[in-house]
Amino acid sequence: xxxxxxxxxxxxxxxxxxxxxxxxxxxxxxxxxxxxxxxxxxxxxxxxxxxxxxxxxxxxxxxxxxxxxxxxxxxxxxxxxxxxxxxxxxxxxxxxxxxxxxxxxxxxxxxxxxxxxxxxxxxxxxxxxxxxxxxxxxxxxxxxxxxxxxxxxxxxxxxxxxxxxxxxxxxxxxxxxxxxxxxxxxxxxxxxxxxxxxxxxxxxxxxxxxxxxxxxxxxxxxxxxxxxxxxxxxxxxxxxxxxxxxxxxxxxxxxxxxxxxxxxxxxxx
Numbered sequence: 623x624x625x626x627x628x629x630x631x632x633x634x635x636x637x638x639x640x641x642x643x644x645x646x647x648x649x650x651x652x653x654x655x656x657x658x659x660x661x662x663x664x665x666x667x668x669x670x671x672x673x674x675x676x677x678x679x680x681x682x683x684x685x686x687x688x689x690x691x692x693x694x695x696x697x698x699x700x701x702x703x704x705x706x707x708x709x710x711x712x713x714x715x716x717x718x719x720x721x722x723x724x725x726x727x728x729x730x731x732x733x734x735x736x737x738x739x740x741x742x743x744x745x746x747x748x749x750x751x752x753x754x755x756x757x758x759x760x761x762x763x764x765x766x767x768x769x770x771x772x773x774x775x776x777x778x779x780x781x782x783x784x785x786x787x788x789x790x791x792x793x794x795x796x797x798x799x800x801x802x803x804x805x806x807x808x809x810x811x812x813x814x815x816x817x818x819x820x821x822x823x824x825x826x827x828x829x830x831x832x833x834x835x836x837x838x839x840x841x842x843x844x845x846x847x848x849x850x851x852x853x854x855x856x857x858x859x860x861x862x863x864x865x866x867x868x869x870x871x872x873x874x875x876x877x878x879x880x881x882x883x884x885x886x887x888x889x890x891x
Contacts, residue, residue, distance in 0.1 A: 643696060643706050650711045652774055652881035654831070654873075655682045656759070662699035667692070673752055673829045681758050681829050683875025684710055686775050686787060715775040718788065720865060734817060741816045748811035748824040748832065749874045755828030757806040760851060762882075764890040765804045765835065766858060766869045768795035774881040789879035790836070790872035793890055797839050797867045799858040803849045804833055804871070804885070812845045819870070820861025825849065833882075836870035837862050 647655040659665060661678040672680045672694075684692075692708040730738060772792030778785045803825060810832065811824035821838035839859025849855060860867040873880040 643694070645706075645708070648881075648884045649708060650884075651684055651688050651713045652686055652879070653684050653710065653884050654875065654880050655684075655708070656680075657682065659696065660699055664697040666695040666697075673754070675754075675756060675759075675829075679759055681831060681875065683831075683878045683880050685878040685880075686715075686789065688878075713775065715777060715787065716773060718772060718776040718778055720778065730817065738817050741813070741818075744811060744813065745822070745824065745834070746877070748826075749830075749834075749876060751810060751826050751832070752830050752876075753808070753826055753828050755806075755808060755826060757827040757851075758829045758831040760805040760827070761887070762804045762885040763802070763851060764793070764886055765833075765855075765871055766793050766795050766799055766801050767891050768793040768799070768858075768868070770794075770883075770890065771868055772870070774879075774883060790834070790870045791882045792868045792870050794866070794868045795858045797857070797859055799869075800854050801835060801838070801856040801858060801869055803851055803853045803855050804882075806850045807833070807848070809843055809845050809847045809849065812841050812843070814841070816862060818863045820864070821856075821859060822862075823856055825855070830874075830876045832874050834870075834872040834874065836872070837864050837868065839867075 644658040657680045659678045665672045694706040771794040776788045807825040807827040810826045813822040819836035823835040838856045840857045873882045
């Protein structure tokens with residue numbers, strides 16, 4: 623009889639700790655958080671339900687100007703509801719002055735503006751996938767070797783005019799330098815010449831996490847193709863709005879721009 627009572631308690635009494643989360647990553651503006659919850663849980667960040675892998679892994683990203691207080695609502699497999707509060711740290715951003723940009727790139731005409739809007743929609747679509755790809759859990763590597771010539775979040779002053787902040791990391795390298803996949807994924811966008819970013823490539827790593835590669839000279843993979851970390855995917859170029867050859871590498875969690883430097887463990891060699 624005692625054994626039957628014990629089995630009943632184990633099977634039917636709610637277990638404390640179901641809703642406990644394990645959170646790792648960069649709790650700062652521009653940072654990516656990786657989480658682990660009990661398999662079968664539901665997690666909400668505002669109105670967005672976060673995708674969980676079969677073993678309960680999930681991610682969450684904070685934009686450049688994200689507020690410092692956030693919360694997750696967790697519904698455990700047994701129905702228990704808890705709230706997890708997250709406090710992130712603010713950052714200070716540099717000011718970068720860049721001169722020598724052509725007048726057309728600074729002041730697009732009406733035809734150019736139509737093209738820019740169309741290209742922006744294509745990029746938005748490529749970054750909107752909430753796929754089941756598992757590669758968001760990989761440790762990222764640098765896609766190219768070189769000197770960092772532009773940093774995430776910096777306020778750009780172009781030809782003396784304040785413009786949008788920079789949302790990636792610029793890595794200076796000669797034209798033709800190989801670019802490799804920083805993590806495995808599926809190609810969502812291949813574009814042979816956008817107005818601002820030139821030849822552009824976007825790879826989906828899963829759960830809303832994507833990498834974008836701008837100003838390329840040559841793209842070596844096709845839309846829909848799956849790539850593995852370290853695969854050669856493109857070469858460094860100077861296409862679009864640039865003043866010299868470099869790779870602009872960007873990471874997004876859906877529409878949130880993240881800092882790629884926080885995704886890797888050491889500077890590019």
